[in-house]
Amino acid sequence: MVRLFRRSSKKKENYNTMNDVKINSESLRCLLVFVLMLYFAKALPQNASNDFEVKGIVTDSDDNSLSSVNITINNQTSSTYTTATGEFKINVSKLDTLMFSHPEFVSKTFIVSDAKDITITLQRELIQKRPVNVAFGTYKNSTLPAAISTINETEVRKNAVNTIEQALNGTLSGLSSIKNGSEKFGLSNYNFYVRGVATTGNSRPLILVDGVDANINLLDPNEIESITVLKDASELALYGMRGANGVILITTKTGKPSEQFMNVEVRTGVQSPLWVSDKLNAFEYTSLFNEARLSDGNSPTFNPDDYNGAFNPKIYPDNNLPDQFLRKQNEHLYQNLIFSTGGGNAIAQYFTSVSYMKQGGLFTVPLDLGEANQTANERYNFRSNIDVNLGKGFVLNTKVAAISDVRRSPWLGRNSNVAQTNNSIFNSIMNTPANAYPVTNLDGSLGGTSEFQNNLLGVLNSGRRVETARQLTVKAKLSKDLSSLLKGLSVNAVYNFENYNAYYEGRFKGFSVFQLNEDGTYDEYGVEDNSTSISGGQMSDFYKDETIFMGLDYANEFNDHKLDASFTSSQYTSQISGDNPDFKLLGVSGRVSYGYKNKYQLQVSGAYQGSNDFASGNRFGFFPAASLAWVVSEENFLKSSNFIQHLKIRSSYGLTGNYLGGSRFLYRQPYSVSTGYGFGNPNGFVPGTAEGRLSNPNATWETAHKANIGLDATLFKEALRLSVDVFDEDRKDILIPQANLVTDLIGISLPQFNAGNVTNRGVEVALNYTQDIGLLNLSVGGNVMKIDNNVVDLSEVAYPEQEDYRYLRGNAIDSRFGLVADGIYNSQEEIQADNVTSAYGSLKPGDIRYMDLNEDGIINDADKKAIGNFLPEIIYGINFALDYKGFDLYLLGEGSAGFDVHARPDQFSVYSYENRWTSSTGMSSSTTPRVSLTSDHNQQVSTFWQEKGNLFRLASAEMGYTLTQDYLRNTSLSSLRIFLNANNLLSTSTAREGRDFEAINAGYTQYPIFKTVLLGVKVNL
């Protein structure tokens, strides 16, 4: 592959003439450009009419040579680039003006005159002046009145191992990412919230890739150029009824008008569980089981001494299932291979990437089956982004991405997907009692009992499930410059679709298990199949998203006045599998922005948008916002300050909506053909009809009223960058189930109605400090958000006066309701003294003492109050980077605080075994209640099991060394970097038993979270 590219570049002259070929049909030309893009890119124009050659060098203010600086003559398309050493050559005539430009530097012009050998020094552009991604386009950061946060390519790449989601942890201020469980192989592992949760409905931010809806689960992190989070109304209003939960904009890489680059990157490493719980052995398990029976007043079941090894282990087994069925740390490999190339000239630019990723699973399979039954995920990604200037003011951008993803696992039935299968098998390994059955019998057959027929060895060897997903995304954008009509005017049209389909196939063979009796005979359970069965082959999941945009942009300056306007009409359709009408949205979004002297910026933005989820006449809503920025540093009194390079104060207020707050089509009352009845003899079937839930003709979207005041500053010669935001969201018209308020006497399910009100207030600070100490470049940064959530009203029923603690209002929306515990009853006397009964089981010594909050003498659900909250009130991220000569180091930590975790240990866990209450043990702070098989009393959600959450995770660490050309002179490589990357390396968790605070069941009853350590080599050819 690589050699092919090399060879083609040598042939570039052969294709030079292509430039001059005149093609009448623009579409044909466009097609040709597509096909021959690579050659175009290499086909640097050589303008023969120029008089003489000028050569020179371009450097930055520190005298470092600059590569990839674009040099154009007289603003024409004819151009060249500086080489890696900063040198250039170009043919010019005397009167020509050269323009030197580079994305990170202030452009500079140079009139050729008689110069033959020139040195150009470019000034680094202030970071704030670079354009950033905003709704439906980009905007210059320095005057942007919106609250946003951004990370770029480097940060994405260092933090993401196999999914983009990993890059969103702790890197972006205002974005919380909460692990929603264990490793899921190609499925989403996180819940994201922009500035907290303000609804009982869908609280997921809108995630857009290159401006349109896309599934990011399977995207290759290598393709990403930047990720931006839009947080306030000034930008979110443009998304109408999709903006209320915030927007995450992911932008893929495009080609730059620069020399072609080609990268090959290989990453290989190991993944291992972050934490896996311990297990009781057979003696411990059986004695604890007996104790539970005794404490319930029943006779013991086992004789624990049978399991001490003196007896036949095939009858009295003591298995260490994790030891037997979980792979050792170094056995599950992670591999990633990436090839990417890009480049272009002023006419066409391209970026192309091909990658392969594979991660393995945790379960052991016998060698003779090889990898076939092993859990694994393999993914192939392809992307090609091409931008072509078609001439006559037309520009065509195309983005094509194709993904093939394969996940494998053992087989647990058609309804159990790979992630569920993994969880379920892991749970069996961890929670099957050690004495349940011998894995194999003396005669080699599988062991089991009537209760345990799913022998783990049998499960892991008797089938596999293969899930294949394919995703194709195509985006085309055609823009036309209409400056000839009106200066600064342009129009564009976008068509995008993303098509995803998945199917599964299972192959499996039923097996039976045998239980050895004392007399040497066996009982058989289950049915052994002689042949393998096949299941599936049909599509199991499908969606298609389609977006059409028509845009009109205008930008012009009149002396000190600058006017920008853009309007986009959008049409969005999402088709999903099942009997589910498409999701459809239609609307116009726009902004008008007025700037004066780069000092004041006033923007009015908004959207008028409708969704097919609502009744005709109620479909469309208007979502306006206004925002203002004052660039204080442009004022005379600060303009010459050495201390402050940039200072901007901004504020915004506006409305945005959430149309996914409740069920769809609430305005209709559906009837359906429903469960019929088998009348007749022999019974036949008569169809039934059922009334669906009642309608709510007034149902509408939720509306978020968002206010934001912020400050962006750059201080000490750009060494320190700072952003501070204070925000206030008032979410109204939250959809509340009417069933919460109406008795079941009505006999029919009820719709939701718009009544809820939740506020979210908070502060965000993002800080970054960079310092160069000689050759040592140092950077330290961080972000923190503190949020205060309050339920103003969620239309709750009226509780009796003495039970006013039962209201959710006044608490956070993510409150956990539970009982208030007050220690453990040590004796029957203590129970009698309290004179309460428990609705969860009769009280015995060793049970938790709960507070009878309504003082009715019964501990029941009416005594549950808001005892804590699920989501962190504080989230933060800290990053540290340094490079010295060729060496670089990067560390990212993320953390959260101010939440409450309910971590109830399993009754038959090691923790419970060691800390349980018995009549002989004393009480200590770690004592857990008595074990019981009949009483639910101690299993209730309560403060007893709740702990203050406080989590810090070393999310990513990377260490690398780059060999530059000095060392690579004898090779064809232009640079080579070797690095060691670690993801999720460690986390400090004070949770009971060492469980993870976010994914509380990972490694316990669910498949664990992985940490990854990998070695990478990246070569620039």
Place this chain on the structure above:
Amino acid sequence: MFKNITFIILLASLLSCNDMLDPELDGTLTEEEVWSNNNLAFGVLNNAYNFLPDGYNRLSGGMLAAATDDAICPDPSNAVNGFKNGAWGPFNLIDEAWTRNYTGIRKANLFLQKIDSVPLPRQSNALGTDESILNTRERMKGEAHFLRAYFYFELVKRFGGVPIYDKPLSPEEANTIERSSADATFQYIIEQCDIAAEALPTNYKPGDSPVVGFNEAKDEGRATVGAALALKSRALLYWASPLFNPNNEVSRWEMAAEAAKAILDPDGEEPIVAQYNLQRLTSSLTLSTLFSTNSLLDQYHDEIIFSTKYNDNTTVERLNAPISFGGQGLTNPTQNLADAFPMSNGKPITDPTSGFDPQNPYQNRDPRFGMTLLANGADFNVNDRDGVMETYKGGADGSDAYPTASQTGYYLQKFIMPDAAWEERSVNITRTWALIRLAEIYLNYAEARNEAFGPDQEVYFHLRMLRFRAGIRRAFVPTGMSQDEMRKFIQNERRIELAFEEHRFFDVRRWRLFDDAAERDKLLNIKGVSITKDNTDMFLYDQDLLLEQRPFTDNMYLFPLPENELVKNNNLKQNPGW
């Protein structure tokens, strides 16, 4: 050219095609579609039948009998155990009848409200002629009245008086309606039964239907006159019982007796009972086969007056068969129930002349004993396994065999069909849950008549019929009982005849048996049998193995109303003591 392009793009961007957002076709119907099509409209009532109770292992695998002195459920975490471990309450109803029955009531109400306004087809169609559609409508209105009565009865027997309404409620109405008195609720049920009986046919058997348009055999299983009158008899019996008749108005017993008699032997009219038949039980026609078919039997056994639709499954066998037969053994009959069965000579085992041998306790018992309970030494066959029950200590299904083995020494035999198989091969059983069967009407009549008129010949006659069909000679019903003795006798007969059919839980409450200290002890002290095998392979029985001492307080005569209903509707009042 530029202008043209601009114009087109601008126009396209400003076009607000609202049509695009109009609803697409999906699987739903509109209200208008349903109530303009007779077939869809009839479907609303067909659907309502699904809300009739199905008592097989209804409570997350447990049977309601395990909340009575008839059985225990050995799985400690099973929901049914909530009735006895203190978990039962307004927050934990266990037996979720409130929402289910009001859902059914709404369907019946909606049907009755709308059906008359459904237009008739312009010409005869596949559904039938106008005349036959109108006939069917009238009949289905009768079914709706019957179902409504049935659902209300399910409520009143649990909660006492409940809110009564006969139209679909609005949310506002649902939140303000009050409970009617128990008296008014019973009266409403009786009235609905009377209306239903007027509109319903005697049966749907092929050729028997006198009314044009009934789909003959295809409609069997719908409510009949017999069902309406039987429900009325049951409702009147409950209304006359001490729990709902604190002043013991004898007229209620008289009405109950009359209602039962209207089915069995009406004066001067053709007896409804003619089509029902108490067939004598034999080894091939057991109590189980009343509920299930096998190759020899039809659906809708002669004894069934009203039952749920037939389903094909082995759930009952899988959940209740002993573990060594591949089942889960979730319903274990108690020694208390075993002791209630008389000897085959009709005498209770407490009678010294009965011939009962405590060390050979399963010999010469009422034939229904072996059809109801699976005791040690009994032959048993299910799931392709054939064997002798071993519930002695060390036996294959003895109390120490598994943590969830029966502690009582008994497993369930009733409902279990020997043909059922589910492991190596699958043989489903076609079964129904009998909601009302003829034996109950005999018992209703005997009980009401004894209360109203004392133990006269009518009472004896029907009890003898019942025992005769069980395989006990008619003469073996003891004679010369006082009214009180007869009451005890009927209560016992009802217990053993209708065991595990969800009667006892409600019977012991309507009789207020817990008020009597001696009865109370028997009801709450749950016993099993401990069987040991001595070295001569003889079994030693200890029938006094106390397994559970259950709690009971007076509030437990009635169910608690769900707590979250009370907070939504402040006019609803909780039952006393909850």
